Amino acid sequence: MFKLRDYQQEAVNSTLRYFIKYGEKSGNPVILLPTGTGKSLVIAGLLKTIHDNWGSTRMMVITHVKELIDQNHDKFKKLWPEAPTGIYSAGMGRKDKNAMITFAGIQSVAKQAKYFEDVDIIIVDECDLISPNQQTSYQKFFAHIREKNPYLKIIGLTATSWRLGFGSIIKDDYAPNALFDEIVFNACTVECFNWFIDEGYLVPLVPRKTKKEYDVRGVHTRGGEFIESELQKVVNDPDVTRHLLDDAISIAEEENRMSWLIFCAGVDHAKDVKDYLNERGISCEVVTGDTPKALRDQYLIDFKAGRLQAIANNNVLTTGFDHPGLDLIIGMRQSQSSRLW
Missing domain, CATH: 3.40.50.300 (P-loop containing nucleotide triphosphate hydrolases)
Incomplete structure (x- = not known):
């Protein structure tokens, strides 16, 4: 109790x-x-x-x-x-x-x-x-x-x-x-x-900057936030994705980070992130609003148990996700929302 x-x-x-x-x-x-x-x-x-x-x-x-x-x-x-x-x-x-x-x-x-x-x-x-x-x-x-x-x-x-x-x-x-x-x-x-x-109830966040950065100057906003369809077109560039993930992998290896949560700009972006990490030998699955409930639950169980090293998600695990073992957050989507950050 x-x-x-x-x-x-x-x-x-x-x-x-x-x-x-x-x-x-x-x-x-x-x-x-x-x-x-x-x-x-x-x-x-x-x-x-x-x-x-x-x-x-x-x-x-x-x-x-x-x-x-x-x-x-x-x-x-x-x-x-x-x-x-x-x-x-x-x-x-x-x-x-x-x-x-x-x-x-x-x-x-x-x-x-x-x-x-x-x-x-x-x-x-x-x-x-x-x-x-x-x-x-x-x-x-x-x-x-x-x-x-x-x-x-x-x-x-x-x-x-x-x-x-x-x-x-x-x-x-x-x-x-x-x-x-x-x-x-x-x-x-x-x-x-x-x-x-x-x-000891919270841990300090330790920010790490990647060498590559997104250029979102042409992305419009709606309701104070970037329009997702426009953002994904800019962000989901295979070349940029590879460079950013290579940087993140280097940081994770240097600091022995074993449980990664990745925030992506859209469903296609999340799938591409997963594919590249799998190519690099890193176990990763995708969780989106379209992921069947049973499959999503299994992915999260495996992630928390350490059987999956990474989860790439799109607007799903922003609220209510409880995983004390999480030790790396990779932000691969831009946001103007202070709440989301």
Whole structure:
């Protein structure tokens, strides 16, 4: 059974103190925690504490990718094996409608709010992905439940308190329509990052520059990010790919890096990266949105077990991928998103 670290317990306590202090006048609080510091366990702590003290409270944990649903549910069951949980996710092959605590994917529940009209608290992992646009899946889901339960509370967890193209996710003079009202716990300060590293909870990133660089001056942007189809045409040059990977291989060999995660600009780019690494005798597979579920799961199992040295992916493993053994990230796609970086 897991035990929360001190700062994780304080994140739970800070949230509960906020609700107790403001009662019915409380809004939607946010917890800020850096990637890798255990948001899943904070979620588990919140769920168990609320259930233990207010047993009739029905709760949901919602996110946007299957990996996070599985990770959050797994951590919670390890903290509390007997928990009254369910999962509502097409990607995981389950649609439990009546559990007191439901872990769900927004794509699966967006049009099924009728099953969750008595939910009191929704916890959203990676909550900066919620658009303020009232016509999005998240906002429509919240609005439907609020029609039945105007006291619905939404707790957000994220490492970034802003959204590309919109600004702050916390209400202020510049973001009056933001969903969240107050940061109740903030461990994303410079001082906190240094503390996490000093305590051994995070490792410092060690940047290594390749000799070859991409030239993306002609690539247009949309919504503050490079247009993927244009970016892939520039980036997926066989000559450039070989040069960049040769540089990366040299660095990895010098520093004995054994587990590589590679971010590519598109599906074709990821496949070409895989082919070249295989030519060089490095085991690598590709994970994209089109990879069959069973095959993707097997690739990731093999990668974490060390049977695969590298995984090349396109917009799949950017969120919710938990692999403590990872020791090399190869960024082969340009991005203007500070969140992605």
